[in-house]
Amino acid sequence: MKNTTSNLFSLNTLFGLAVGILIGFGFNMNSTQPEQLVGSIGRLDSKRNVSITDNDIKLRNELITDTLRLTQYKNYTTFIYYKSLRNTVDINKVSELLSDEKAYNEAFPQTISSLLQYRDYLNYARADLLSAFQALENQNADEKLPIIEYLNNVQNAAGRIQNYESILVNNLIEMEAFFEQQGGEVSQNESAKCL
Known part of the structure; x- marks a missing residue:
């Protein structure tokens, strides 16, 4: 019984960790493009180039x-x-x-x-x-x-x-x-x- 509980606990932990990693990669996949990460100076330059x-x-x-x-x-x-x-x-x-x-x-x-x-x-x-x-x-x-x-x-x-x-x-x-x-x-x- 004790062995089964520890196995279930470790299995749930691994499953949670795997789901967390997949969710993390999922959020990372939808990140902005590098040219959009320029900061306020880049936005100012793009405003000037109207x-x-x-x-x-x-x-x-x-x-x-x-x-x-x-x-x-x-x-x-x-x-x-x-x-x-x-x-x-x-x-x-x-x-x-x-x-x-x-x-x-x-x-x-x-x-x-x-x-x-x-x-x-x-x-x-x-x-x-x-x-x-x-x-x-x-x-x-x-x-x-x-x-x-x-x-x-x-x-x-x-x-x-x-x-x-x-x-x-x-x-x-x-x-x-x-x-x-x-x-x-x-x-x-x-x-x-x-x-």
Whole structure:
């Protein structure tokens, strides 16, 4: 009986080990290709080597002939840029105003950090917006610019800014309600100065 138990135990151990090795080889077989394991520098290089599509060439040719459309793209990009700049200034004022408000910071600890994350995104988005504006402004200088990608980045930034802007407004309404409930510690003039 003792011999049978030890034989079963060793057989189960060997079986488990064999299954583990087979599973390990199975996972190893599906690993990524060596050219995909280059790291962040390789991904950055592949981003730089963007290929131009036929649609980019068609759009560039259309924008050369259709200056009204080009002007609209530039104006839209400029509008979104200034909107992000205005929101950054507003966030800086609000965070400066809230930095001294301990009661609010204890009640809503995530507000300032979320506002600062939004500000960081706006700084990143403005770099994309400037790149897009520069691509539109100098489209004849460099034929390898992926204009469609730049315009998609502008549209993505505009959508995210609009979404975050509604969150910003909700935070401001929340702040106003909190301070009114606290007895108006922050006056109307202070909140008006903030924005």
